Amino acid sequence: MSAAAPANTPAPTPAAATTAASDGLGDHARRWWADVRAGDLGSLPIFIGLIIIAIVFQSQNDRFLTAGNFVNLIVQSAAFIAIGMGIVFVLLLGEIDLSVGYVSGVAGSLTALLLLPDGADVPAIVAIAAALVAGAAIGTLHGVLITKVGIPSFVVTLAGLIAWNGVVLLLIADRGTIVLQDDLVVGFSNDFLSDATAWIVALVAVAVYAGLLLNERRVRSAASLPTGPTSLTALRIVAFAVLLLAVVGIANQDRGIPFVLVVLAVLFLGWTFVLNRTRFGRHVYAVGGSAEAARRAGIDVDRVKIAVFAICSMMAALGGIILASRLRSVDPGAGGGQILLYSIAAAVIGGTSLFGGRGNVKSAVLGALVIASIDNGLGLLGLSSGTKFVVTGLVLLAAVTVDSVSRKGRAQSGRA
Amino acid sequence: MNAAPSLPGHGSGGGGLPPVLELKGVSKSFGAVQALYQVDFRVAPGQVMALVGDNGAGKSTLIKCVAGIHPISDGEIFFDGQPVSISGPKDAGRLGIEVVYQDLALADNLDVVQNMFLGREELSSLRRMNETSMEKQATDTLASLSVTTIRSVRQTVAGLSGGQRQSVAVAKAVMWNSKVVILDEPTAALGVAQTRQVLDLVRRLGEQGLAVVIVSHNLHDVFEVADSVTVLRLGQNVAEYRVADVTQTQIVEAITAGQLTKVPGQADAEVVTA
Numbered sequence: 020m021s022a023a024a025p026a027n028t029p030a031p032t033p034a035a036a037t038t039a040a041s042d043g044l045g046d047h048a049r050r051w052w053a054d055v056r057a058g059d060l061g062s063l064p065i066f067i068g069l070i071i072i073a074i075v076f077q078s079q080n081d082r083f084l085t086a087g088n089f090v091n092l093i094v095q096s097a098a099f100i101a102i103g104m105g106i107v108f109v110l111l112l113g114e115i116d117l118s119v120g121y122v123s124g125v126a127g128s129l130t131a132l133l134l135l136p137d138g139a140d141v142p143a144i145v146a147i148a149a150a151l152v153a154g155a156a157i158g159t160l161h162g163v164l165i166t167k168v169g170i171p172s173f174v175v176t177l178a179g180l181i182a183w184n185g186v187v188l189l190l191i192a193d194r195g196t197i198v199l200q201d202d203l204v205v206g207f208s209n210d211f212l213s214d215a216t217a218w219i220v221a222l223v224a225v226a227v228y229a230g231l232l233l234n235e236r237r238v239r240s241a242a243s244l245p246t247g248p249t250s251l252t253a254l255r256i257v258a259f260a261v262l263l264l265a266v267v268g269i270a271n272q273d274r275g276i277p278f279v280l281v282v283l284a285v286l287f288l289g290w291t292f293v294l295n296r297t298r299f300g301r302h303v304y305a306v307g308g309s310a311e312a313a314r315r316a317g318i319d320v321d322r323v324k325i326a327v328f329a330i331c332s333m334m335a336a337l338g339g340i341i342l343a344s345r346l347r348s349v350d351p352g353a354g355g356g357q358i359l360l361y362s363i364a365a366a367v368i369g370g371t372s373l374f375g376g377r378g379n380v381k382s383a384v385l386g387a388l389v390i391a392s393i394d395n396g397l398g399l400l401g402l403s404s405g406t407k408f409v410v411t412g413l414v415l416l417a418a419v420t421v422d423s424v425s426r427k428g429r430a431q432s433g434r435a
Numbered sequence: 436m437n438a439a440p441s442l443p444g445h446g447s448g449g450g451g452l453p454p455v456l457e458l459k460g461v462s463k464s465f466g467a468v469q470a471l472y473q474v475d476f477r478v479a480p481g482q483v484m485a486l487v488g489d490n491g492a493g494k495s496t497l498i499k500c501v502a503g504i505h506p507i508s509d510g511e512i513f514f515d516g517q518p519v520s521i522s523g524p525k526d527a528g529r530l531g532i533e534v535v536y537q538d539l540a541l542a543d544n545l546d547v548v549q550n551m552f553l554g555r556e557e558l559s560s561l562r563r564m565n566e567t568s569m570e571k572q573a574t575d576t577l578a579s580l581s582v583t584t585i586r587s588v589r590q591t592v593a594g595l596s597g598g599q600r601q602s603v604a605v606a607k608a609v610m611w612n613s614k615v616v617i618l619d620e621p622t623a624a625l626g627v628a629q630t631r632q633v634l635d636l637v638r639r640l641g642e643q644g645l646a647v648v649i650v651s652h653n654l655h656d657v658f659e660v661a662d663s664v665t666v667l668r669l670g671q672n673v674a675e676y677r678v679a680d681v682t683q684t685q686i687v688e689a690i691t692a693g694q695l696t697k698v699p700g701q702a703d704a705e706v707v708t709a
Contacts, residue, residue: 239567305554308542315524317528317555
């Protein structure tokens with residue numbers, strides 16, 4: 020920016036130059052608690068929920084908190100995490116995608132068909148790429164119908180739910196179950212990092228995380244912007260290190276870190292970067308917060324929406340491949356069952372608002388962990404599917420209630 | 436963009452300068468409804484021009500035409516003396532025309548910095564947004580406008596008071612080398628103290644050499660900040676006064692009974708001065 024306009028000339032008034040002086044950890048904790056009481060709960064309910072789930076199931080069955088079950092949990096929640104990440108984008112716009120289940124089924128079927136030794140028999144990487152591209156194309160179609168034709172997303176994706184189920188049947192109904200034989204695809208969910216590799220990856224990740232936080236502090240203080248207390252930065256790095264090393268340590272007692280966790284970690288970092296650090300991500304939040312404000316700011320709202328639906332369906336396609344990999348096969352029921360509702364529930368339970376504009380990729384991960392834990396724990400107790408669904412439904416209801424109640428809290432304290 | 440004309444001294448009222456924005460014979464119809472009919476309008480650098488009129492007089496339509504939200508049906512728009520066509524908000528932004536809307540057009544879930552740079556985020560390497568630079572500029576702009584009541588530029592707009600939100604919206608508008616800032620009913624929803632804050636801000640914009648258009652129902656506000664006033668009635672420009680030469684009563688008369696010089700459907704009726 021040039022300094023041509025007088026309005027631009029920075030007048031270094033001390034009042035605004037130091038909006039918030041660096042203060043101690045105690046002040047931060049108090050401010051955080053004030054936010055929580057005002058209805059800005061963040062990830063707090065979900066952490067409490069996970070602890071309650073762990074205590075309840077462990078007291079009923081001491082196999083729940085074992086290393087083996089921990090690894091199972093990661094593998095079981097992987098597909099919901101992947102699909103949930105896509106759902107987060109759609110929910111951020113205040114829209115919904117009901118078609119993700121069968122879109123994942125289409126992608127799984129497509130991958131299996133392309134890998135058939137007596138059929139196309141293409142390299143695995145090509146099959147996966149084809150399935151992802153198909154997913155993105157499906158999402159683009161949904162997005163165009165929603166924005167350019169003006170049909171509500173609920174209706175478009177409800178039609179998608181039915182139609183893509185049909186496509187799954189058209190693709191593989193006559194073949195019945197297709198067994199996956201490709202090592203790479205099956206290896207997604209069934210191969211593990213060696214113990215040493217896992218430790219090295221974890222340590223590198225901690226070092227990179229620490230480097231990023233410290234660099235941000237350096238840049239901000241160089242520009243004389245408030246940085247927050249040093250102790251908070253240290254606490255964050257330590258917490259991250261403890262969490263990551265604990266995950267690796269526990270998993271290594273059993274089979275190790277599943278390969279799919281590495282894939283999910285990369286996606287998590289990638290999408291978090293996109294949402295928080297890129298223009299596109301900012302525009303997703305803006306459109307979800309106020310589409311009219313976004314339009315007046317010159318943002319192409321339709322393009323953002325189409326891209327988001329494309330991302331959602333592409334992540335659904337990836338989820339379909341992960342699921343097929345875990346089951347080592349694809350059958351005509353692919354994409355059905357609980358996939359759709361568990362994925363949406365994961366995003367919502369994790370704290371992404373159904374009303375748009377609030378949420379993050381992390382919520383899909385945490386929410387999917389909750390859902391998979393309940394599913395897994397009730398399974399260990401030998402309870403029927405009926406009980407599982409009732410409990411999962413109640414948890415979803417509880418999560419949405421927390422969202423609605425905290426919205427009311429925010430409205431009362433002027434933060435709606 | 437053209438070279439900026441030399442900026443006037445403080446409080447000159449912009450009387451002698453050529454207009455930076457000028458509309459000639461601008462008409463706008465929505466189907467059968469004639470919202471604007473052959474409106475002439477101009478504003479000069481350093482001038483605070485009030486745009487007044489009754490409900491439905493066409494004030495909002497006029498500013499939306501200038502902002503590129505509605506394409507005009509007929510007439511010409513000149514910017515710095517050059518004819519221009521404004522076919523979208525981006526065109527208006529490129530010329531240096533910024534509008535602060537009545538409903539503010541801020542996204543509640545974004546913070547102050549994010550709102551001020553919405554749609555024009557600065558990028559650094561790896562297509563990342565340059566948060567540090569944006570935060571610094573936002574802080575500096577707020578400081579230059581003497582907006583000191585905002586605790587942190589990283590709090591969401593949802594938590595701000597009406598006056599603070601209006602200040603953010605105005606700061607957002609002046610940050611872009613703007614030459615013309617249009618404010619739509621900036622004090623409509625504000626209390627007494629906050630109205631004062633915003634009117635002071637408006638006056639500072641004029642003193643800094645910007646052309647300011649303020650749409651208002653409140654004649655008290657108009658007399659407090661404006662140099663000149665344009666009166667719209669039923670989509671037509673019925674009068675233009677210097678605030679120093681006019682009384683509130685005269686303006687109210689123009690708003691309610693100003694003579695319509697041009698009647699839609701009758702081609703170029705005789706022009707009578709109001």
